[in-house]
Amino acid sequence: MTYAIPNLSGNQRTVRPVIQLEGVSKAYSVGDASIVALNNVSLTIYPGEFVAVTGASGSGKSTLMSLIGCLDRPDQGNISLADEPLGLINDNRVAAVRNRKIGFIFQSFNLIPRLTALHNVELPMIYAGIPPAQRLQRAKIALQIVGMQDRALHSPSQLSGGQQQRIAIARALVNNPDVILADEPTGSLDAANVDEVMKLLVQLNKKGKTVVLVTHDMQVANFAERTIFMRDGNIVSDIRR
């Protein structure tokens, strides 16, 4: 096993981690059998990092993503997100963490089809209870960042895959989260759009956002400065460039 030791001589030493996993395990039961998806995984990610998690399907990378994203809870171990331990918080607090600390980007864009692009971007702010005027303003800014301000009133079905993914990125940004979690964000895109979307993520990371990306595509993983390989529920390598 190769572990890249975090650079302790730089500034990072004084910075507190944004994501911290300690001895996290997760198993799924399929019928009578129990499949170990994560096996005693520990991981620390610092603010401003761009991390790619790769591995074959079934390696546990998606499970890792779900746990970091508070979409699921671990069987064992502790997870902290932006200094908040997730172990004992209740459902409403989990919803608030997802709402404000995390921005999700999915492979299949996951926009709500009957709502306009603008409305989709406003949705996280609606759940955050942000007043309508402020919401509209922030949504427009987010659309501008991803270059989709002209498509604000289009419905998802009127937009191309690349455009939909950019709307989804705007939605992920809009509550100014600590971490952007992207689960195979390029999996449904053609080559040109892959480049566009990845450039956008790099750009966001350059501005200071922590980005965690799950992908099985090594070319995509190469956009990241740190790459974690997973196999059978374990981290097998963690390489910084």
Add this chain to the structure above:
Amino acid sequence: MIAHSFSDIRAYLRESFAESMLALKENRVRTLMSIIGVAVGITAVMTVGIVSQGGRQYVFSELESFGLKTLWIYRERDQKNPLDYAREGSGITNEDYEAILSSGCCTAIKQFSAVVYSQDWQTTVKMGSLHARVNVEGVDRNYLAINNDQISQGRAFSEEDIRRRQAVALIGESVRKTLFNNHPLPIGKTLRIDNMQFTVIGLLKEKKRDFLTSMGATQGFDVNNRVLIPYTLYQQMLGIQDVQTLQAEVQDQTLITEGIAQIQAFLSKQHRGRFKYRGDSMLEWTQLANRILYGISFIGVLAASVSLVVGGIGIMNIMTTAVVERTREIGIRMAIGARRSNILWQFLLEAAVISVLGGVLGLILGLIVLVALANWSGFPLRPDIELILVAFGVAVMVGLASGFYPARRAAKMKPVEALRYD
């Protein structure tokens, strides 16, 4: 961070409502079907409610034409010795009547009237060459008030008419039609009863008793075929000193039984227990009517409720379908920060919108049905605001109740599984 102020909450609600409408519009046909389902239920409940209420009013307006507080006292006839009655009289003499009026014996009674009639069921009355079989009754002044009779033309009996045995008569509508050739103004004209000339001084307002007649409650007696004359004069014509029936109005509907007992006790004392007296009232008829009407309303409302339940199941059905179809959407919403309560309310609101729209449509349909029914049946059907509010409230309750299960199912989904759903 919860919504900041009331206007924010209002804005949030407006938005949630707008979103519900979008979701419902997405499946227009399905939404419309379940709206119609609720509407039919509401229409049914409303129609049954108003029709049974209208029926009740109708029946009771007929019962009131007898006077709900009215009672009759008369000597019980001995079936074995029918001639006793003719020999011994009615058991209520003029002295008894005067004593009852002056003694204040019967505290439950508000007012009395003597009623005198001949032994024959009907008497022939003539007017010129026309004649008719009518019910002639000799009555006292209070008779009209006790029987809820009103004078539509002319005047009632004066005290002098009774005391001085004036040959004056009040006639019913049927009599005016048969005997006076439907003449609109029979006042001042004369008619003959047993060869005696009577001047018509008043016309009795027509009473409707179609329903009670059809139920057999009037025993063939046509209330509009009456000729009323002073009981004093009728006694003289018949050569008797007693009254056949003592009619009375009690102070309050609840005192009927007590009133009858008081009069019976007084009369028995007057005659030292020689005669038995019977007391009748509308009590048993009103009780019977109440029982029947409540029974009908109950069954009707029950039957109508079934259609409302079916409407509710319709909502539950489409909401369950919507929740399954939108599993992924629920996952997305949770991933971007929706609380379970946000999801719950989103689906409840959709169910509520369906049921409110169904309620409104049901009210409109119900009003159309009622207007049509009222026109067709001639039945006075008035929808009252209370019933409309109840129907509307029931619609909303049905919506929320049947939306609750699917909404809770949505709210309980695990985000990681919901997101994986295709």
